Amino acid sequence: MKSTNRHLLCLFFLLGLSAGAKAQSNGTNSSYSRYGLGLLQDQSQGFNRGMGGVAQGLAGGSIVNMQNPASYSRIDSLTFLMDASLGMSFGRYKQGGNTLNVRNATLEYVNTAFRLRRGMGMSIGYVPFTAIGYNFSHTTNVGTNADSQKDITTTNTYNGDGGLHRLYVGWGWNPFADLSIGVNASYVWGQYNHTRTQSFSEGSTTNSSYSGQNMAWKSSIRTYEIDLGVQYPIRLGKQDLLTVGATVGLGHGIGSRVEMTRFTPNADTLRLSTHNAFELPYTIAAGASWQHRQRWTVAADYEMQRWEGLKSPLATSSDAGYSLEVRTDQYLTRHSVRLGLEYQRNPNPTNKFRDRIRYRLGANYHTPYVRLAGTDGPTQYSLTAGVALPLTNSGRSMLNLGVEWMRRQPALSAQITENYLMLHVGITFNERWFMKWRIE
8 A cells, every 4th residue: 555545544534533423422321420520531542542541651652642741752753643533332221120221432532743853742632531421310209199199209300411621732851861751731621511300290190280490500611731741761671671650630720600590380590600619630640661572561550639628519408598509528539540461472573464463451440539429439440452453564553443341330239330341443643754755
C-alpha cells in the first residue's frame, strides 16, 4: 500500500469514529450516574486500555500518554501522532429477581501529539470526564381511598442527562539528564440535569386531583483543570529499564450556578439557586513500569482522588418548606489500583506480521467516590485484554482492539449490580510526515 493511501485510510478511519460517536448517547444508562458529578469516565487510551489503564510509568515515541504529560518529551521528532477510539458496552443490570439489558456507544477520546524541539513535545486532545444518563421509576402504595376503597399509589420517575468533557493542551520537557516534567491545562465544561416527576394513581387509573411534587435541578458547568507530571527512567541493566512516574491534579472550587425548580400541576412554582456548589478534587497518582528486552512490559499504578469534604448541591424539605443546600458530606476519597502487562514477540523491525503484534492484559480496582442515601456507592473493578495490530509495514500505525469485563458492586444487596462487556476499537496513526528526503 502506498504511503499516501495509508495516510488517507487512517484519517478516514479517525473521522468515521468521530462522526459515528456524535450520533450516540453520552455512554451510560446507569442510575448511579444520578449522584455527584456523574460516573467518572476511564481516561485510558488505546495503548493502555487493554493493560488495565496503567499510565504513570509509560512513555515512548509512538504513544500519546495524556495521563502523564511528562511523557510528551519522548515523542519522535519525525512523526505526527493522532489517536482516537470508539467504545461499545453491553450491560446487564440486576436488582433482586429483576434484570435489564442495555447497550451504549461513545467516543472515548481524540488526541494528537508532535515534537516542538529536542526533548520537548506537545499534545492536544478531547476526552469525556463524567457521564450522566438514566431513566427509571419507583412506585409505592400510600393508602386507600375511603370512598372507592381503591389503593392509591405514587410513582416517582427520575431522569438525568449531561456530564463533563475535557479539552486539554499539554506540554512535556526533558530539562536535564533523563528527568521529564509536563503539564496538562484543560477546559472542562458540560451540563448537570436531573428531574423527578411524581404522579398518583387510584387503582389502575391516573388521578390528577392529587398534587405531585415535580422537581428539576440544572447547571451549566464551566471550569478548568491543571495536572502536573514527572517521569524518570532508571537503567537496571542492558536488558532492563525501570521508569517511575507521578502526577498531581490541582483541585479547586467551581463557581457555576445551580438552579432547582419545584412545580405542581396547579402551577405552584418555587425556584431556588446557589453558586459555588461544585468542586474538583486534588488528585495524586504514582506508578512504575518495568521493561525487559523491549519485549515484556509490566506496570502498576496507584491513584487517590480526594473527593471527601467537597461541595455538592442537595435539595431538602421540612415543615418550613424546600431548600437548596450546599453539602460537604456526599463524597468519599476514591482509591484506584491498576495493573498491566504487554508482550511483543520481536521489537526490532521485521516483515513478519506476527512479530509486530502487541498483546495486553490488565486489571483495575476503584473504591466509590459518592454516598448513596448514607451508604457508600458501588465498588468498581475490571479485567481487560487487548491486541495492537500493525497497519503498515513500519509497524508504527496500529489498530488497537480491546475487550473489558467490568462490574459495579453495590454496598447493599438491595441496590443494583451492574455487569458490562465492553469493546474498544481505536487507531494510533503514526507515520513519518516530517522526514526530509535526500535525492542523490
